[in-house]
Amino acid sequence: MATSPYISQKVRSEQNLYEDIVIESLKFYGQDVYYIPREIVNKDKIFLDDVPSRFTDAYKIEMYIENTEGFEGEGDLFTKFGIELRDQATFVVARRRWKSLVGNFLDTNNFRPREGDVIYLPLSESIFQVLKVETETPFYQLSQLPTFRLQCELFEYSDEDFDTGIDTIDGVEYEGAFQYKLTMRDRLGLGSTSSLPAATTTINLTGEVQSITSTIAGRGYTTAPTLTFDLPAADSDNAKFGRNSLNLTRVQGVEGKYLFPADRGVVDLFVNLTDYPAAGEFASLFLTGGDSSGDQYMWGVNENGGLVYQRGSGMASPVGVGSQVISRGAYQHIAVGVDSSELYVWINGTRVLDSDAGVATKLAGTNEFSFGGTSTRAFGGTDWITARGRMDEIRVRSGDPDSTTLTGDSASGTGFIVPTSASDSDSITTFLDHVDGKRATATATIDSTTGSITGYTITDAGFQYATAPSPTFSAPDSGGDFVIGEIVSQVNTNYTIKGEVTDWSDSDRVLQIAHAGSTDGQYREFSLNRKVQGANASWVPSLVEELQNIQETAQNKIFDDFEGDFLDFSEGNPFGDMV
Amino acid sequence: MFGTHFYHKRVRTAVSVFGSLFNNLHVLRTNSAGEVISQVKVPLSYAPKRNFIERINAMSRGEDAERRVAIKLPRMSFEITNMSYDPARQLPKINRFGLVNDDETKKNKFYTSVPYDVNFQLSVYAKSQDDALQVVEQILPYFAPQYTVSVKPFSDFQEVKEDVPIVLDGINFEDTYEGALEQRRTIIYNLDFTMKIAFYGPDVEQGIIREVNNNLYIMGDSDEFYQRIQVTPTPVGVSPDSDYGFQTVYLDSAYD
Numbered sequence: 001m002a003t004s005p006y007i008s009q010k011v012r013s014e015q016n017l018y019e020d021i022v023i024e025s026l027k028f029y030g031q032d033v034y035y036i037p038r039e040i041v042n043k044d045k046i047f048l049d050d051v052p053s054r055f056t057d058a059y060k061i062e063m064y065i066e067n068t069e070g071f072e073g074e075g076d077l078f079t080k081f082g083i084e085l086r087d088q089a090t091f092v093v094a095r096r097r098w099k100s101l102v103g104n105f106l107d108t109n110n111f112r113p114r115e116g117d118v119i120y121l122p123l124s125e126s127i128f129q130v131l132k133v134e135t136e137t138p139f140y141q142l143s144q145l146p147t148f149r150l151q152c153e154l155f156e157y158s159d160e161d162f163d164t165g166i167d168t169i170d171g172v173e174y175e176g177a178f179q180y181k182l183t184m185r186d187r188l189g190l191g192s193t194s195s196l197p198a199a200t201t202t203i204n205l206t207g208e209v210q211s212i213t214s215t216i217a218g219r220g221y222t223t224a225p226t227l228t229f230d231l232p233a234a235d236s237d238n239a240k241f242g243r244n245s246l247n248l249t250r251v252q253g254v255e256g257k258y259l260f261p262a263d264r265g266v267v268d269l270f271v272n273l274t275d276y277p278a279a280g281e282f283a284s285l286f287l288t289g290g291d292s293s294g295d296q297y298m299w300g301v302n303e304n305g306g307l308v309y310q311r312g313s314g315m316a317s318p319v320g321v322g323s324q325v326i327s328r329g330a331y332q333h334i335a336v337g338v339d340s341s342e343l344y345v346w347i348n349g350t351r352v353l354d355s356d357a358g359v360a361t362k363l364a365g366t367n368e369f370s371f372g373g374t375s376t377r378a379f380g381g382t383d384w385i386t387a388r389g390r391m392d393e394i395r396v397r398s399g400d401p402d403s404t405t406l407t408g409d410s411a412s413g414t415g416f417i418v419p420t421s422a423s424d425s426d427s428i429t430t431f432l433d434h435v436d437g438k439r440a441t442a443t444a445t446i447d448s449t450t451g452s453i454t455g456y457t458i459t460d461a462g463f464q465y466a467t468a469p470s471p472t473f474s475a476p477d478s479g480g481d482f483v484i485g486e487i488v489s490q491v492n493t494n495y496t497i498k499g500e501v502t503d504w505s506d507s508d509r510v511l512q513i514a515h516a517g518s519t520d521g522q523y524r525e526f527s528l529n530r531k532v533q534g535a536n537a538s539w540v541p542s543l544v545e546e547l548q549n550i551q552e553t554a555q556n557k558i559f560d561d562f563e564g565d566f567l568d569f570s571e572g573n574p575f576g577d578m579v
Numbered sequence: 580m581f582g583t584h585f586y587h588k589r590v591r592t593a594v595s596v597f598g599s600l601f602n603n604l605h606v607l608r609t610n611s612a613g614e615v616i617s618q619v620k621v622p623l624s625y626a627p628k629r630n631f632i633e634r635i636n637a638m639s640r641g642e643d644a645e646r647r648v649a650i651k652l653p654r655m656s657f658e659i660t661n662m663s664y665d666p667a668r669q670l671p672k673i674n675r676f677g678l679v680n681d682d683e684t685k686k687n688k689f690y691t692s693v694p695y696d697v698n699f700q701l702s703v704y705a706k707s708q709d710d711a712l713q714v715v716e717q718i719l720p721y722f723a724p725q726y727t728v729s730v731k732p733f734s735d736f737q738e739v740k741e742d743v744p745i746v747l748d749g750i751n752f753e754d755t756y757e758g759a760l761e762q763r764r765t766i767i768y769n770l771d772f773t774m775k776i777a778f779y780g781p782d783v784e785q786g787i788i789r790e791v792n793n794n795l796y797i798m799g800d801s802d803e804f805y806q807r808i809q810v811t812p813t814p815v816g817v818s819p820d821s822d823y824g825f826q827t828v829y830l831d832s833a834y835d
Contacts, residue, residue, distance in 0.1 A: 041610050041611070041616065042608075042609060042610050042611045044707070044708075044709055047707065047708040047709060049707040049708055049709060050707075051608050051609075051707055051709055051710075052608040052609075052610065052616055052617055078630045078633065080626035080627075080656045080658060080702055081626070081650065081654050081656050081702070081704050082624065082633050082637070082650070082654070082656075083630075083633050083634060083637050083650075084649060084650045085646060085648075085649045085650070086649060086763070087646070087649070088761075115760065124646055125643050125644075125646065125647055126646050126647055126648075127647055127648055131760055131761040131762075131763075132759075132760035132761040151760075151761045153649065153761075153763060154646075154648060154649035155648045155649060156648065156649050156650050156651075156652055156706055157648040157649075157650070157651045157652070158651070158652040158653065158705075158706040158707070158710070159608070159617045159619050161616075161617075168643070171643070171644070171647075172644075172647055172648060175640050175644045175647070176648065176651045177617075178617075178618070178619040178620055515616055515617045516615075516617070516618055517607065517608075517609075517614060517615025517616045517617055517618050518614070518615050518618075519614045519615075520614075521607075521609055521613045521614060521615055522615070523605055523607055523615070523618055524615075524618075546620055553622075553624050553628070553632075553633055553636045553637075554622030554623060554624055554654075555598060555602070555623060555624045555625060556602035556603070556620065556622060556623050557602075558598075559595055559598035559599040559602040559623070560599060560602050560603070562595040562598075562599060566592045566595060566596060566730055566731050566732075566734070567596055567599060567728060567729070567730060567731070
């Protein structure tokens with residue numbers, strides 16, 4: 001016989017009222033607990049175990065503890081493995097509350113509490129694992145199931161990772177996880193900036209770094225630090241273009257070889273003379289290349305500011321170029337061209353020389369060129385002195401010297417278009433120097449024991465430093481503070497070992513790391529003399545020890561210490577020796 | 580009846596030797612990428628102990644931590660389960676061996692030891708099968724079925740060494756996976772070993788004969804004294820464990 005159609009146990013309003021009363025009762029008589037869902041990191045598909053588990057979320061919710069006289073279970077047992085607490089407890093939680101506070105935030109299996117999840121009871125500061133969830137107790141009163149009944153026992157800790165952000169819960173791993181204790185190498189006060197390495201330099205007249213002297217050797221480096229020099233300071237006011245120019249008065253010059261030799265081409269540059277040489281003297285500006293010293297040309301100015309030149313052989317003295325002078329106090333443009341034996345000269349864009357040199361000649365060749373102060377020398381029987389002033393924007397290009405490609409002058413065919421901005425290098429440019437200064441570079445060597453700098457090697461002296469530059473140094477490997485909970489790593493040759501910081505003491509430089517493991521899947525230990533890197537800290541361990549927090553009464557170390565007294569492992573302990 | 584106190588700590592040493600074999604085993608856990616995310620040294624302890632000492636040790640982390648978890652795993656313990664006389668290894672009881680004493684005029688003497696088999700049981704308690712099997716597999720290959728260690732049986736005589744075989748007799752395990760859902764699952768592997776040790780009695784300190792005199796007489800009615808042969812080590816006062824020779828002196832007097 002069917003049930004009476006006039007009587008219903010499923011009146012929604014009554015069900016809601018009943019559920020509300022249950023919830024209210026649980027709020028009155030329950031306890032605030034944290035429901036912590038289990039995250040299975042890697043499931044063992046053979047044994048169907050959760051080999052490592054992680055707990056990263058904690059949801060606060062009220063639950064009623066059914067046990068009124070104390071926890072159930074077998075209580076405290078003394079077993080062959082030590083003290084074992086077999087407390088059990090039964091928690092009751094309202095379905096609606098659990099779903100709204102916990103279930104809605106879970107990705108899978110979120111319709112009820114799950115066996116294997118964990119409950120933290122602040123009352124006793126204990127962690128319980130859910131063993132069984134009863135979903136039908138009490139049994140369908142008013143045709144509904146308002147509560148879950150969670151049968152739990154104290155959690156067996158096996159190096160699980162607790163990162164809920166609640167200290168009292170996460171404390172279980174700090175207390176119980178197997179940890180490494182790393183004592184870091186003493187930095188001898190490297191905490192302050194002034195303890196970083198420092199060095200001074202000396203420069204020569206041309207602004208090249210000549211030597212580096214350590215004033216503070218620093219400490220804590222495992223690899224040599226990187227030295228960085230600033231670019232020479234800009235001196236734009238004295239430059240034609242860009243940041244800087246050759247200071248002829250300070251004998252600054254540029255020397256070298258052209259990238260490729262050519263028997264036809266043009267050299268052009270800007271000079272700003274402050275003085276002309278004394279009467280009877282000749283001041284050098286630049287020396288062009290050539291296949292031999294005999295076909296090199298020295299170019300300069302005479303006592304009147306006239307442009308002069310002298311060939312390495314066959315000319316007894318410098319020869320003047322036209323009547324146009326190189327004015328002082330402002331940049332003047334000089335261009336010199338060669339086409340086999342034909343010489344061309346333009347001053348400020350006006351051709352002042354178009355002459356047969358009488359001999360085959362070249363601007364470029366195997367012999368080196370020299371621009372500026374470094375061109376000062378005895379040449380062709382003349383004692384050329386140093387010009388005073390500035391030189392900038394030096395350019396050498398190959399090709400027909402009176403072609404429009406080089407002169408830029410298509411109108412008259414005799415002029416030279418003076419650059420109005422810094423030039424770019426192109427396919428016919430064999431040399432281009434904006435003379436904007438050059439950064440020095442150097443390397444350091446360190447003492448592997450102390451991590452202090454022992455010496456320097458200048459790899460590039462730089463150029464045009466007006467004052468001796470001081471290098472800056474990369475920070476030493478040691479320093480900074482580790483943060484509890486952060487992941488630190490140590491990179492070794494074939495593997496990287498990582499772990500979670502559980503404690504850090506900067507006063508005695510002791511770092512504790514739990515959940516350590518290597519990326520190559522093998523058992524590895526932290527190495528000495530390799531830095532352990534955190535987000536904002538890096539230190540080098542000098543001592544690695546093991547903290548056996550898993551069992552307070554572990555005797556591993558005791559047996560290990562005892563081993564030497566009564567065991568004769570002349571071939572080594574086959575089971576290995578402790579760290 | 581026996582009277583003389585002696586204590587060579589042979590069983591105590593056996594426990595320590597056994598413990599030192601298994602004090603450096605690790606368990607590794609990996610993630611799905613094969614990277615180790617946790618490596619744990621398995622704690623080892625001798626099982627029988629004072630329960631209050633264990634309790635006090637458990638309190639060392641303070642009130643908050645005392646009842647936080649039920650137990651921390653994995654862990655190992657071992658204990659002696661039996662001791663029995665092994666007649667097969669018994670040597671003649673009048674055999675003895677001597678040892679050098681610090682006093683060069685004396686030596687120490689031990690009589691033949693009495694062989695005993697000491698049975699140990701090593702238990703491995705883990706939360707997962709894989710953890711337990713990692714531990715077991717790090718042990719088994721070394722025992723075929725025995726592994727022999729060289730033990731110094733006397734703390735006072737470090738030069739004495741004896742080979743002590745440790746035999747793996749068998750393995751059994753319990754895995755209480757069946758039953759009610761609310762029942763705890765425990766995974767314990769028990770490995771039974773036999774350590775073949777020897778017990779020694781007290782050492783006896785004995786003087787060393789450092790001079791031998793032999794008086795020779797002419798056989799006959801008069802038994803007239805003929806010569807005395809005196810043998811001593813050279814150099815005089817040398818230690819028995821040093822290189823030395825003998826000096827033989829022929830004397831005319833029987834009393835020199």
